[in-house]
Amino acid sequence: MNAAYYGDSRIAARGGAFARFFTALRKYKALYILLVPAAISTIIFAYIPLGGLIVAFKDYDIWLGFFNSPWAGQHGLAHIYELFTFKPIFDSITNTLTLSLLNYAIGFPAPIILALLFNELKGGAFKRTVQTISYMPNFLSWISVIGLVHMFLAEYGPFNDFLSLFNPGRARALYLSRQSLFVPLLLILNVWKGVGFGSIIYLAAITGVDPQLFEAASIDGAGRVKQIWHIIMPGITPTIAIMFILSIGSIFASNFELVFGLQNAFIDFETIDTIIYKYGLQQRGYSLATAVGLMRGMIALGLTVIANAITRKLSGLSVF
Numbered sequence: 001m002n003a004a005y006y007g008d009s010r011i012a013a014r015g016g017a018f019a020r021f022f023t024a025l026r027k028y029k030a031l032y033i034l035l036v037p038a039a040i041s042t043i044i045f046a047y048i049p050l051g052g053l054i055v056a057f058k059d060y061d062i063w064l065g066f067f068n069s070p071w072a073g074q075h076g077l078a079h080i081y082e083l084f085t086f087k088p089i090f091d092s093i094t095n096t097l098t099l100s101l102l103n104y105a106i107g108f109p110a111p112i113i114l115a116l117l118f119n120e121l122k123g124g125a126f127k128r129t130v131q132t133i134s135y136m137p138n139f140l141s142w143i144s145v146i147g148l149v150h151m152f153l154a155e156y157g158p159f160n161d162f163l164s165l166f167n168p169g170r171a172r173a174l175y176l177s178r179q180s181l182f183v184p185l186l187l188i189l190n191v192w193k194g195v196g197f198g199s200i201i202y203l204a205a206i207t208g209v210d211p212q213l214f215e216a217a218s219i220d221g222a223g224r225v226k227q228i229w230h231i232i233m234p235g236i237t238p239t240i241a242i243m244f245i246l247s248i249g250s251i252f253a254s255n256f257e258l259v260f261g262l263q264n265a266f267i268d269f270e271t272i273d274t275i276i277y278k279y280g281l282q283q284r285g286y287s288l289a290t291a292v293g294l295m296r297g298m299i300a301l302g303l304t305v306i307a308n309a310i311t312r313k314l315s316g317l318s319v320f
Helices: 002-015 017-027 029-057 078-085 087-107 109-120 124-139 142-152 158-166 179-207 211-219 224-248 256-262 272-282 286-315
Strands: none
Touching: 017 029, 029 078, 029 286, 078 087, 078 286, 087 109, 087 179, 087 272, 109 124, 109 179, 109 224, 124 179, 142 158, 142 179, 142 256, 179 224, 179 256, 211 224, 224 286, 256 272, 272 286
């Protein structure tokens, strides 16, 4: 076995990258076989559909097909220009960016804070119970969450009943019809559903911190707050950086199910996803919807590359 290994190593050294690939293929062939279904599904559902992006540059007619449909005006860029001149789409981009930034400001640190709090709990049974309760919302579908919200905030729902206990004469309110409460409700539901499950990653990172560091800090007189700030936070910084890079690409993505499910006749708040659905599918504006999706994807890729470069420069950590 050793002779074969050294023989493969010499071949890899002489043949360069091509030979190294085949050396790894022979050595880890079982793992590559397991990778085949995932690679095939990625090619079918992620790469082949990229050819459909040509629709963004054409006045697409479903009966003429991709190639026979005429090119859009302004050298095929008419629908790209329309993104910045068509007010509903421009407003949806602004709304999506605002909602995403608020979600980052509140939702990104929330799992980190919760993981730190869980780490401070010492009681085994109580800690497990609280963690389980915090994980449970993640396993509900968004449709179920929307149904619960509609029932809970209905005019004769539990929330109005609860408030009526303290003020029996108050008028019952339709909270889901209030524009001012729409964005806060989205933020609360996003955090509530994902914070518990998201804390698992950071809890795992915390358990990887060397316990001897805490003992040394205690001997030096450092309290628990200082241990969290000077030991735990630096220890989980690589995990935070990786999660930030992976999530920054979705800054122009919104939770379509939640936003669309809570919309009603009183709410005027469109995001990129709801605009794509309404203009692309309901009104058959395939070209415009494809242009929106193309620009969003390009911006997301650029933001991910920039975030990766900044993180690599500041901390030496990167995804690619």
